[in-house]
Amino acid sequence: MNGFIQKHKKHITFGAGFLLVLALLLNIAGFQDLRQLTLIAATLVAIIPIALKAFQAVRMKAFSIELLVSIAVVGALAIGEYTESAVVTFLFLFGDYLEARTLERTRASLKSLVDMTPQEAVVLRSGQPITVPADRVAKGDRVIIRTGGKVPVDGEIVSGQAFLNEAAITGESVPASKRAGDKVFSSTVIDNGYIEIIAEKVGDDTTFAKIIELVEEAQESKSATEKFLNKFANIYTPAVVALALVVFAWTQNFHLAITFLVIACPGALVIGAPVSTVAGIGNGAKNGVLIKGGEVMDRFAKVDTLIFDKTGTLTKGKPQVTDIKGFGLYEENELLRLVAIAETVSEHHLGQTLVKEAKARNITFGRPDKSKVKRGSGLMASVEGKCMAIGNRKLMKSKGIYIPEEVETYAAAREAAGNTAVFAAVEDEIAGVFSIADEIREDAALALAEMRRHGVKKIIMLTGDNRHTAERVAAALGIDEFHAELLPADKVAFVNGLKEQGHVVAMAGDGVNDAPAIAAADIGAAMGEGGTDISMETADVVLMADKLMQFSHAYALSKATIRNMKENTFFAVGIVAHLLIGVLMGSVHLASGMFIHEASVLLVILNAMRLLRFNRRKPAGPKPWKYQMPGGKVEGYS
Structure with a gap:
C-alpha cells in the first residue's frame, strides 16, 4: 500500500490540485454545496500520503512534520474550514514534489556519472x-x-x-x-x-566505479550542522505541539492553535543543510574533486594552514634523469642496469624514474634477489649476489657507507643546480650519483595564491628531498616555510605539532609515502593520478586530475557550502519567527501561512542550488612570471 501511494504521489498531488481548481470554478458558478464537497474530496485525496507518513513516524516514536499537518487538517475539518484544509494539504504535497524535483537536480552530477x-x-x-x-x-x-x-x-x-x-x-x-x-x-x-x-x-574495482561509490557515500553522509539540526528538530517538533496547546488554553481559539501548529513546522530548517551538502559535493564531483561528505566540508572550511609534499604534489612527479656520474667501479649503463634491477620494487617517483631511464636506453634487466624499502631514504637490495644501497645521504650514513669528498662535492653542485642527488653504493662503496630533476606544476603558483585569498594563513612544504632543491621550489612558489630531508614519521610529527598549537591543518600529498601524514591531518588531500587505491582510501579530498587548481576549488567550495548552510538556517528561522508573530497578531492565516512556509522550503533549496554553478573567482590583476628549473620552465602568477 505504502509503495503504491509513494509511486503515485505525483498523481495524487496534481489530482488534489485539479479538485481545488474545480472548487474555485464551482464557487464562481454559485454551486456552494458542490464546492464544499469538492474541497472535502481534495482534502481527503491529499491527506492520504501525509497521514501515512505521520502514522509511520508515530510507530517509530518520532514527531514528524507530517504529524503536525495531519493534526492541523483534522482540526480544520472539525471546525468546517474546508478551504483551509484543502489548500494546506495540496500546498504541503506540492512543496514536497518541488523539493524532490530540486533535490533530484542537485544529484544530477552523480546521475550523469552513472550514465557514463x-x-x-x-x-x-x-x-x-x-x-x-x-x-x-x-x-x-x-x-x-x-x-x-x-x-x-x-x-x-x-x-x-x-x-x-x-x-x-x-x-x-x-x-x-x-x-x-x-x-x-x-x-x-x-x-x-x-x-x-x-x-x-574490472567491474566494481575500476577507478570510475569507486568514484561513483565515494560520491554516493559522501552525499549520504551528514555534516555537523545537519546532525545538530536533526537533533534540534526532534526536540522542536514536540515543543511546537506543546506550545500550540498553550496557545489554545490561553486564547480558547482552536483555529489559532491549529494555525500555530502548522506554521511552526521546521521544514525549511531541516532541509536547508542537507541540500547544501549534496549540491556542494555534486559540484566537486563535476569538477574532478571527490569530497568525502559533509563533515569534511565542515573541517575543510576551517583550515588555516596548508602543508604540501614536494615531489608529485607541487612538482609534476614526472622527474627525469639529467646526469649519471660513475666513480670508477662500473661503466654508466652497467651501473644503471644494476640500479634499475633494485628499483623495480620501489613505488617512489625517483626509483621509477631510474627504471624508466634504463628502459629508454633499451637496457635489459630483471628483478632483485632480495630488497627492503627504507621509506624516506631509499632502499637496500641484493642484486646478482651484490649488496646495494640506493638513496640519499641519510641511507648512506645509516649503513655506515663513507661518501668521499670528491663524490660529496659533485653531489652538492648538482643539488645547487636544482637536481636531486641519488647515491648508489655497491658492497658499501659509492659507485655513482644519479641526478634527477622535476618540474613545478604550471598551476601551483596560481593555486597557492587563490588559497591565500580564500583564507589560508600559512603554507608549508615538507619533503624528503635535499635542502637545495627544496629551497629553490619554495622560493619559486613563495612558500612561507619548508623542511627538507624528512622521513614519513617526521612529516606526521610536524602535522601533529601544528594541530597541538591550535591550527587546523590540511596536508596534500601523492597518497603513497605521504599517506601517514595525510591521515594525521585534519584534512588529507591526495593527488589522485587517476584515482590510486591508497589515495582514495586515505584522503578526505581526492584531486582526480592531479591539478592544484582543483584543490583551490575544493577549498573555496567548502567555504561557500558552509556559508550557504548558514544562509539557509537564517532564512528558515527568520521566516518561521515572522510567521508565528503574524499568527499570534492575527495577520497570518492557515492557508496563506502554509503558502509562505512552502515557499520558504523552496527558497532554501534554490539557494543551495546556486552551489551547482559555483566556481572560484579569479584573483584580480595577477602578473605572469616564469621560473626556470632543470628540465623545463614554469609559468605562474605573482
Missing part, C-alpha cells in the same frame, strides 16, 4: 574480436577501443595511440594523448585514435 558507465566491450577471444557486456570482461583480457568508444575497464595500453577525453575521471575536458605504456581508465572516451589495452581492474 560503459555497457559493452570488444575483447579478443581466441584471436577474434567479440562484443561482450562490460561486466563480463576479465582481468588480463585484451580489449579493443576505437574512435568514439568508451574504455570499459582500467588497464595499460599495449598497442595504438589515441586522444582520450578523461572528463568522467578528472573533470578535464581537454583530450589527453595516450600511447603504449600509459594507463587508461574506465568511462573515458576516445576522441580520435585506436588502442588495445590489457584489463587490470
Whole structure:
C-alpha cells in the first residue's frame, strides 16, 4: 500500500490540485454545496500520503512534520474550514514534489556519472574480436577501443595511440594523448585514435566505479550542522505541539492553535543543510574533486594552514634523469642496469624514474634477489649476489657507507643546480650519483595564491628531498616555510605539532609515502593520478586530475557550502519567527501561512542550488612570471 501511494504521489498531488481548481470554478458558478464537497474530496485525496507518513513516524516514536499537518487538517475539518484544509494539504504535497524535483537536480552530477558507465566491450577471444557486456570482461583480457568508444575497464595500453577525453575521471575536458605504456581508465572516451589495452581492474574495482561509490557515500553522509539540526528538530517538533496547546488554553481559539501548529513546522530548517551538502559535493564531483561528505566540508572550511609534499604534489612527479656520474667501479649503463634491477620494487617517483631511464636506453634487466624499502631514504637490495644501497645521504650514513669528498662535492653542485642527488653504493662503496630533476606544476603558483585569498594563513612544504632543491621550489612558489630531508614519521610529527598549537591543518600529498601524514591531518588531500587505491582510501579530498587548481576549488567550495548552510538556517528561522508573530497578531492565516512556509522550503533549496554553478573567482590583476628549473620552465602568477 505504502509503495503504491509513494509511486503515485505525483498523481495524487496534481489530482488534489485539479479538485481545488474545480472548487474555485464551482464557487464562481454559485454551486456552494458542490464546492464544499469538492474541497472535502481534495482534502481527503491529499491527506492520504501525509497521514501515512505521520502514522509511520508515530510507530517509530518520532514527531514528524507530517504529524503536525495531519493534526492541523483534522482540526480544520472539525471546525468546517474546508478551504483551509484543502489548500494546506495540496500546498504541503506540492512543496514536497518541488523539493524532490530540486533535490533530484542537485544529484544530477552523480546521475550523469552513472550514465557514463560503459555497457559493452570488444575483447579478443581466441584471436577474434567479440562484443561482450562490460561486466563480463576479465582481468588480463585484451580489449579493443576505437574512435568514439568508451574504455570499459582500467588497464595499460599495449598497442595504438589515441586522444582520450578523461572528463568522467578528472573533470578535464581537454583530450589527453595516450600511447603504449600509459594507463587508461574506465568511462573515458576516445576522441580520435585506436588502442588495445590489457584489463587490470574490472567491474566494481575500476577507478570510475569507486568514484561513483565515494560520491554516493559522501552525499549520504551528514555534516555537523545537519546532525545538530536533526537533533534540534526532534526536540522542536514536540515543543511546537506543546506550545500550540498553550496557545489554545490561553486564547480558547482552536483555529489559532491549529494555525500555530502548522506554521511552526521546521521544514525549511531541516532541509536547508542537507541540500547544501549534496549540491556542494555534486559540484566537486563535476569538477574532478571527490569530497568525502559533509563533515569534511565542515573541517575543510576551517583550515588555516596548508602543508604540501614536494615531489608529485607541487612538482609534476614526472622527474627525469639529467646526469649519471660513475666513480670508477662500473661503466654508466652497467651501473644503471644494476640500479634499475633494485628499483623495480620501489613505488617512489625517483626509483621509477631510474627504471624508466634504463628502459629508454633499451637496457635489459630483471628483478632483485632480495630488497627492503627504507621509506624516506631509499632502499637496500641484493642484486646478482651484490649488496646495494640506493638513496640519499641519510641511507648512506645509516649503513655506515663513507661518501668521499670528491663524490660529496659533485653531489652538492648538482643539488645547487636544482637536481636531486641519488647515491648508489655497491658492497658499501659509492659507485655513482644519479641526478634527477622535476618540474613545478604550471598551476601551483596560481593555486597557492587563490588559497591565500580564500583564507589560508600559512603554507608549508615538507619533503624528503635535499635542502637545495627544496629551497629553490619554495622560493619559486613563495612558500612561507619548508623542511627538507624528512622521513614519513617526521612529516606526521610536524602535522601533529601544528594541530597541538591550535591550527587546523590540511596536508596534500601523492597518497603513497605521504599517506601517514595525510591521515594525521585534519584534512588529507591526495593527488589522485587517476584515482590510486591508497589515495582514495586515505584522503578526505581526492584531486582526480592531479591539478592544484582543483584543490583551490575544493577549498573555496567548502567555504561557500558552509556559508550557504548558514544562509539557509537564517532564512528558515527568520521566516518561521515572522510567521508565528503574524499568527499570534492575527495577520497570518492557515492557508496563506502554509503558502509562505512552502515557499520558504523552496527558497532554501534554490539557494543551495546556486552551489551547482559555483566556481572560484579569479584573483584580480595577477602578473605572469616564469621560473626556470632543470628540465623545463614554469609559468605562474605573482
